[in-house]
Amino acid sequence: MNEIVLESRELTKQYGKFVAVDKLNLTVRQGEVFGLLGPNGAGKTTAILMMLGLTEATAGMVRVLGFDPARQPLSVKAHVGYLPDQVGFYDGLTARENINYIARLNGLPRKEASERIEAVLTQMGLSHVINQRVATFSRGMRQRLGVAEVLLKQPQLIIMDEPTLGLDPEAAREFLETIRTLKSEGITILLSSHLLYQVQAVCDRVGLFYQGKLVLEGTVPELALQVLGGAYRIHIEAKDGITGFEDTFSRLPGVVRVNRHASHQYELEAKNDLRAEAARAVVEAGGKLLSLNIETPGLDDIYARYFKQETPHVNAS
Amino acid sequence: MSTHLEQGQSVIIKPAKDEAQSREGSPWTGLWAVVAKEMADSLTSIRMLILELLIILTAAGTVYAATQTLRDNLGKEKFVFLKLFTTGHDPIPAFVGFLAFLVPLLAIALAFDAINGEFNQRTMSRVLAQPIYRDALLFGKFLGGLFTLALALTAIWLLIMGLGILGLGVPPSGEEVARSLLFLVVTVFYGGIWLALAMLFSIIFRQPATAALASIALWLFVTIFWGIIAQLVAQTFRPVQAGFPPSMLAQAQLGLALTRLSPNTLYAQATVALLNPVVRSLGFVLPMQLQGAVLGAPLPLSQSLLLIWPNLTGLMAATILLFALGYVLFQRQEIRA
Numbered sequence: 088m089n090e091i092v093l094e095s096r097e098l099t100k101q102y103g104k105f106v107a108v109d110k111l112n113l114t115v116r117q118g119e120v121f122g123l124l125g126p127n128g129a130g131k132t133t134a135i136l137m138m139l140g141l142t143e144a145t146a147g148m149v150r151v152l153g154f155d156p157a158r159q160p161l162s163v164k165a166h167v168g169y170l171p172d173q174v175g176f177y178d179g180l181t182a183r184e185n186i187n188y189i190a191r192l193n194g195l196p197r198k199e200a201s202e203r204i205e206a207v208l209t210q211m212g213l214s215h216v217i218n219q220r221v222a223t224f225s226r227g228m229r230q231r232l233g234v235a236e237v238l239l240k241q242p243q244l245i246i247m248d249e250p251t252l253g254l255d256p257e258a259a260r261e262f263l264e265t266i267r268t269l270k271s272e273g274i275t276i277l278l279s280s281h282l283l284y285q286v287q288a289v290c291d292r293v294g295l296f297y298q299g300k301l302v303l304e305g306t307v308p309e310l311a312l313q314v315l316g317g318a319y320r321i322h323i324e325a326k327d328g329i330t331g332f333e334d335t336f337s338r339l340p341g342v343v344r345v346n347r348h349a350s351h352q353y354e355l356e357a358k359n360d361l362r363a364e365a366a367r368a369v370v371e372a373g374g375k376l377l378s379l380n381i382e383t384p385g386l387d388d389i390y391a392r393y394f395k396q397e398t399p400h401v402n403a404s
Numbered sequence: 405m406s407t408h409l410e411q412g413q414s415v416i417i418k419p420a421k422d423e424a425q426s427r428e429g430s431p432w433t434g435l436w437a438v439v440a441k442e443m444a445d446s447l448t449s450i451r452m453l454i455l456e457l458l459i460i461l462t463a464a465g466t467v468y469a470a471t472q473t474l475r476d477n478l479g480k481e482k483f484v485f486l487k488l489f490t491t492g493h494d495p496i497p498a499f500v501g502f503l504a505f506l507v508p509l510l511a512i513a514l515a516f517d518a519i520n521g522e523f524n525q526r527t528m529s530r531v532l533a534q535p536i537y538r539d540a541l542l543f544g545k546f547l548g549g550l551f552t553l554a555l556a557l558t559a560i561w562l563l564i565m566g567l568g569i570l571g572l573g574v575p576p577s578g579e580e581v582a583r584s585l586l587f588l589v590v591t592v593f594y595g596g597i598w599l600a601l602a603m604l605f606s607i608i609f610r611q612p613a614t615a616a617l618a619s620i621a622l623w624l625f626v627t628i629f630w631g632i633i634a635q636l637v638a639q640t641f642r643p644v645q646a647g648f649p650p651s652m653l654a655q656a657q658l659g660l661a662l663t664r665l666s667p668n669t670l671y672a673q674a675t676v677a678l679l680n681p682v683v684r685s686l687g688f689v690l691p692m693q694l695q696g697a698v699l700g701a702p703l704p705l706s707q708s709l710l711l712i713w714p715n716l717t718g719l720m721a722a723t724i725l726l727f728a729l730g731y732v733l734f735q736r737q738e739i740r741a
Contacts, residue, residue: 132740139533141739161429161535169533175526179445191437192534236530 089117098147109299125296168237227258434536442548469493471571511598517612600726634662
């Protein structure tokens with residue numbers, strides 16, 4: 088297993104009586120893209136701020152790259168890039184001046200800073216607007232400028248808070264591509280979002296945050312298995328069975344549930360890909376197979392199902 | 405026995421304290437980067453340009469008027485260059501009078517959006533995610549403002565001296581240069597108070613406009629109303645009893661003590677003592693205290709300095725107090741908007 092980059096144990100933040108983050112246990116390893124998911128106000132940003140030492144934890148511990156953010160914030164912040172939600176820049180300054188200020192704050196020598204600024208702005212496709220005032224930049228360009236700034240300090244870990252919020256679909260797609268590139272360079276990324284599709288598209292593992300608690304954690308298929316029971320959904324259209332195929336399908340090993348939607352349409356929830364077995368079962372029972380489709384459930388389904396199950400329970404407690 | 409116990413305790417407490425309270429690195433990391441950025445920002449901002457133009461026009465106007473008056477009695481005055489600052493020519497008041505309200509305005513303009521501006525532009529979290537402490541950001545912003553103020557005032561001081569040499573045709577004496585330079589320093593300190601105040605309001609209020617208005621309101625209060633209130637309070641608590649002169653003195657003294665709480669009074673008194681060497685007391689002098697004094701004889705610089713020392717420390721203390729209050733509030737502030 089790779090080295091642990093970020094680890095938290097029982098990390099808690101309270102504002103008066105309100106518990107913003109409740110005993111968060113999280114481990115992120117080198118080279119991973121971890122997605123922190125959850126509705127607005129679930130405590131994602133607070134958790135991130137504690138990891139950066141920008142707000143103090145009420146209890147528990149957190150280690151980032153082996154440093155304690157509360158006691159060694161300078162070491163943490165020198166090696167961790169942070170892209171806040173709705174990233175802002177000094178509008179009156181140019182892209183270069185904005186990044187240069189950050190370089191100075193990081194104590195980079197002048198010559199090295201100017202080389203690195205050129206490099207990161209080129210990398211993020213902003214070399215043609217390097218001397219333009221940031222006031223003229225679009226939302227997508229600002230976001231890329233934010234990433235350029237983060238890359239300036241050659242971080243081992245990048246923490247992004249809602250990075251695709253407010254981007255148009257094309258800019259969002261480009262941004263996800265950027266995340267994949269960073270991952271291929273070996274940078275660990277922790278990102279928070281409530282845009283499920285995008286999280287699913289880039290994250291190796293996700294954690295579902297709800298009311299300050301990390302309620303689910305794992306890869307998307309793992310979560311599907313945990314929440315939906317089956318990670319695969321197979322849609323079958325078949326006819327000519329004497330009584331239908333429900334019994335036939337439910338006898339297949341690995342099937343969790345069978346739903347009959349219309350007279351010929353069935354939906355199987357299964358733990359693995361049962362397309363071949365289902366097809367054989369239909370034929371052996373003397374039926375005609377009309378169509379066979381597989382759908383891997385997305386985070387949307389998991390999310391929706393989870394909250395359908397949990398909400399009454401949470402409200403009661 | 406008791407000392408032994410204390411030693412034992414300190415041995416136990418010390419390592420725990422080190423571990424729990426020590427903070428890595430220097431709080432001033434990145435300070436000069438912040439100072440440089442703030443100065444560059446203010447010196448190029450339109451806001452500053454307007455105010456500087458205003459001050460330069462005032463300086464040129466008042467000094468020109470003063471030279472017209474002073475030229476006539478050039479031989480009789482000993483400190484003619486100091487008079488440049490304090491002489492008015494009827495419709496135009498003296499330059500120091502203008503400065504007493506232009507400097508607070510300049511300082512407030514420099515700092516009223518120092519902190520809330522960063523929040524509103526959403527640059528605060530980005531800047532604080534760099535390897536610096538909040539100390540460096542706050543102190544850097546204060547120093548940047550103070551240096552800008554000092555730079556602007558020095559330029560104006562040079563302008564006045566130059567105009568004086570041209571207009572009067574005589575070079576300033578060493579003591580005149582020293583006294584007017586000290587006046588410059590006192591003026592920068594006076595600006596420091598308003599800078600620290602505007603910065604404090606920029607931490608308390610999220611809207612820059614609110615912070616600016618609060619600063620200006622306090623400035624108006626101090627400039628216009630505080631003197632009136634001080635008199636009223638003095639009249640209430642130290643009423644004058646007919647036929648009892650000490651009661652009048654007591655009332656005046658209480659009134660003076662109260663007005664000295666205002667930085668404007670401290671500044672005005674320091675200015676008077678520095679620019680008018682004849683002034684030998686900033687309080688009340690009874691006729692019997694003047695026995696043996698050569699009236700009209702100027703004090704040496706060191707004695708004038710001694711005279712304004714309490715005013716200087718008062719100005720600095722107020723600045724430090726306001727800055728410390730802002731510091732505490734800023735350290736406790738949540739970074740998320």
